[in-house]
Amino acid sequence: MTLIKKLTKSREVSSLLFLIVLFLIVGFINFDFLTASNILACFNDSVVFTLLAVGMAFTIFTGEIDVSIGANLGFSATVVGSLLRDGHSWLFAFAVGIAIGALIGLFNGWGVACLKIPSLIFTLGTNGLLRGMIYIYAGGAWVENLPAKFTSYSSKPLLGNLTVYYAVALVAVIAIHFMLTKTKKGKYFIAVGDNAGGATLVGIPAVQTKIWAYVLCGVFAAVASIIYASRIGFVTSIAGNGYEMKAVAACVIGGISLTGGVGSVIGASIGAVIMSSVSRILVFMGFSSDYDNTITGFMLITIVVVDSLMQRHAAEKIRRERLTARATNTATQKGGE
Amino acid sequence: MNKSTTKKTLFNWDSFLFCVLILEFVVFGLANSKFLMPRVLLASVNDFIAICIIALFVTFVMITGGIDIQAASIVGLTSIIIGVGWQDGGLNIWVAALIAVVAAAFCGALSGFFIAYCGVQSMVVTLGGSFLYAGFALLVSNLSATESYKGISGFPEYFKIISKFKLFGVIPSQLILFFILIIIAYLLLHKSKYGRNVFLVGINQEAAEYSGINTRLVILSTYVLSAVSAAIAGIMLTSYLGTAKSDLGSNLTLNIITAVVLGGTLSTGGKGSAIGTALASLVIGILRFGLPLCFKVNTQYLDIPVGLLLLVVVIGRAIVSRPQTIAFFNKFKK
Numbered sequence: 001m002t003l004i005k006k007l008t009k010s011r012e013v014s015s016l017l018f019l020i021v022l023f024l025i026v027g028f029i030n031f032d033f034l035t036a037s038n039i040l041a042c043f044n045d046s047v048v049f050t051l052l053a054v055g056m057a058f059t060i061f062t063g064e065i066d067v068s069i070g071a072n073l074g075f076s077a078t079v080v081g082s083l084l085r086d087g088h089s090w091l092f093a094f095a096v097g098i099a100i101g102a103l104i105g106l107f108n109g110w111g112v113a114c115l116k117i118p119s120l121i122f123t124l125g126t127n128g129l130l131r132g133m134i135y136i137y138a139g140g141a142w143v144e145n146l147p148a149k150f151t152s153y154s155s156k157p158l159l160g161n162l163t164v165y166y167a168v169a170l171v172a173v174i175a176i177h178f179m180l181t182k183t184k185k186g187k188y189f190i191a192v193g194d195n196a197g198g199a200t201l202v203g204i205p206a207v208q209t210k211i212w213a214y215v216l217c218g219v220f221a222a223v224a225s226i227i228y229a230s231r232i233g234f235v236t237s238i239a240g241n242g243y244e245m246k247a248v249a250a251c252v253i254g255g256i257s258l259t260g261g262v263g264s265v266i267g268a269s270i271g272a273v274i275m276s277s278v279s280r281i282l283v284f285m286g287f288s289s290d291y292d293n294t295i296t297g298f299m300l301i302t303i304v305v306v307d308s309l310m311q312r313h314a315a316e317k318i319r320r321e322r323l324t325a326r327a328t329n330t331a332t333q334k335g336g337e
Numbered sequence: 338m339n340k341s342t343t344k345k346t347l348f349n350w351d352s353f354l355f356c357v358l359i360l361e362f363v364v365f366g367l368a369n370s371k372f373l374m375p376r377v378l379l380a381s382v383n384d385f386i387a388i389c390i391i392a393l394f395v396t397f398v399m400i401t402g403g404i405d406i407q408a409a410s411i412v413g414l415t416s417i418i419i420g421v422g423w424q425d426g427g428l429n430i431w432v433a434a435l436i437a438v439v440a441a442a443f444c445g446a447l448s449g450f451f452i453a454y455c456g457v458q459s460m461v462v463t464l465g466g467s468f469l470y471a472g473f474a475l476l477v478s479n480l481s482a483t484e485s486y487k488g489i490s491g492f493p494e495y496f497k498i499i500s501k502f503k504l505f506g507v508i509p510s511q512l513i514l515f516f517i518l519i520i521i522a523y524l525l526l527h528k529s530k531y532g533r534n535v536f537l538v539g540i541n542q543e544a545a546e547y548s549g550i551n552t553r554l555v556i557l558s559t560y561v562l563s564a565v566s567a568a569i570a571g572i573m574l575t576s577y578l579g580t581a582k583s584d585l586g587s588n589l590t591l592n593i594i595t596a597v598v599l600g601g602t603l604s605t606g607g608k609g610s611a612i613g614t615a616l617a618s619l620v621i622g623i624l625r626f627g628l629p630l631c632f633k634v635n636t637q638y639l640d641i642p643v644g645l646l647l648l649v650v651v652i653g654r655a656i657v658s659r660p661q662t663i664a665f666f667n668k669f670k671k
Contacts, residue, residue, distance in 0.1 A: 294472020
């Protein structure tokens with residue numbers, strides 16, 4: 001009983017229900033949507049957003065945000081893609097890409113955690129800087145002719161139609177979920193976001209935790225960039241443009257509160273599936289997929305407004321309960337005298 | 338006393354920005370004498386006037402402690418409403434422009450309502466808003482018979498004239514408009530009761546609420562103001578380019594935020610000035626104009642200097658205001 005109650009109250013479950021209801025509604029309008037291969041494709045296609053959203057979730061847990069991951073993804077993808085094209089070993093290319101992601105994360109973490117600069121503004125600056133650096137590095141050209149062996153991995157099925165990438169991402173998400181909820185260090189992220197002052201007082205290194213969150217976010221963006229390059233097969237100079245916003249939207253839709261301290265990476269990955277399915281759903285319902293962003297924006301606003309109103313209602317209810325409890329308490333005390 | 342006030346005016350942030358602006362003129366002028374030709378210089382205003390206009394009123398939003406990243410998408414929305422209203426709706430172009438401004442104000446009010454009355458973070462709402470209003474723009478452009486990527490053109494001369502008009506044959510209308518808006522923003526922010534309320538809300542919303550200010554309405558109004566300014570920028574851009582497109586101004590966000598922050602507005606709210614933002618937006622605008630002209634910088638690279646500028650300003654300000662640094666400098670003073 002308590003388990004069921006706990007489940008219905010948890011935010012991931014409500015976003016999972018949202019996903020199921022959404023798919024069912026679309027299925028009623030167009031039966032072709034509800035085939036196994038199509039639903040699996042929805043999950044497979046979400047792999048880049050899943051990784052981005054999980055990375056973003058770390059920073060949002062600590063109460064910050066990183067809007068530079070779109071450019072981070074674009075820059076890492078450009079570097080990794082060009083290294084692979086020039087015949088460097090895979091390991092070297094991936095290592096360089098991940099190192100770049102980590103360094104960008106470290107820089108963001110330094111600005112936000114050490115210098116206490118508002119995260120949105122700082123990472124917006126990093127985003128502009130990186131966007132320009134993509135042009136300089138690639139000379140404005142696309143990175144094309146990636147090795148066929150590299151791009152072929154994107155369609156390699158592991159079990160049935162599940163691609164290797166999604167399977168890896170899924171395992172990573174579950175592993176991180178356990179790390180965040182079961183290990184001591186993992187719990188720091190949520191603790192810092194919930195109450196930074198309190199966390200510091202009980203001995204949690206808030207600054208280091210925030211820096212770690214940004215480094216992890218950067219690393220996830222870099223990993224996503226490798227998969228992005230493999231899936232698309234080429235890297236344009238505007239690769240990843242606007243992905244940061246979609247990752248934020250995925251987190252919010254997945255039940256992560258932007259005030260920090262609430263949510264889980266499982267939720268973020270469900271949000272990512274919803275997010276990346278929107279364009280597919282639009283096509284199945286007979287609309288132009290151009291409205292992808294519109295629907296995302298609409299969902300984003302609706303969810304945060306409803307969430308905020310519900311939270312306020314809950315807070316109000318608790319306050320009222322406390323006041324009535326106090327009133328009855330004083331009344332009985334007076335009666336006793 | 339007198340000495341300290343002169344010192345204050347000499348060493349404040351606005352005069353620093355003014356010096357940076359002069360420095361830009363000197364450097365760009367030395368690098369390429371074409372830069373200083375009044376005709377070229379004044380014509381360059383067209384390219385960055387949107388940043389200047391919008392940044393002025395996004396300052397209001399940021400003083401209340403919020404942020405507005407939807408203004409750029411409202412520029413496109415205004416532009417396409419004018420185009421479709423005029424071409425496919427058969428409206429008078431001024432009526433279409435008026436409708437566009439009203440629509441923009443409505444968009445601003447909607448976001449402002451969610452932020453002020455529902456207590457949602459301004460960042461999320463305006464992020465969603467930027468998606469949503471860009472989508473509205475797409476929706477409107479699909480009402481038109483013209484394909485959206487082509488844009489609607491062929492506007493009447495009397496509409497194009499508002500951006501081609503030059504006072505005394507030299508000063509472009511954009512600059513005149515900018516000055517008028519600076520004066521309006523200055524009076525509104527620094528000389529009116531409304532402006533004081535905006536500052537008070539940014540410093541301490543609760544205290545403002547208890548002192549009888551309708552803080553929610555004040556917050557909402559700032560988003561309406563920034564949306565309307567985006568609409569004005571959209572009208573100017575449409576008139577100047579002669580085409581209405583739904584994705585006009587989509588790359589403005591970084592520049593707008595940089596201009597506001599560079600102008601001395603505290604991103605946590607409570608501090609900022611209209612003059613500072615105006616100067617900062619000119620610094621950015623001249624930078625965006627001068628670098629390609631004088632140093633052959635590709636226009637696609639222009640996000641680098643702007644992003645760098647933003648980072649340098651925020652990092653610099655953070656380092657200067659650190660207690661360690663203040664203590665370090667105090668040692669020297671003694």
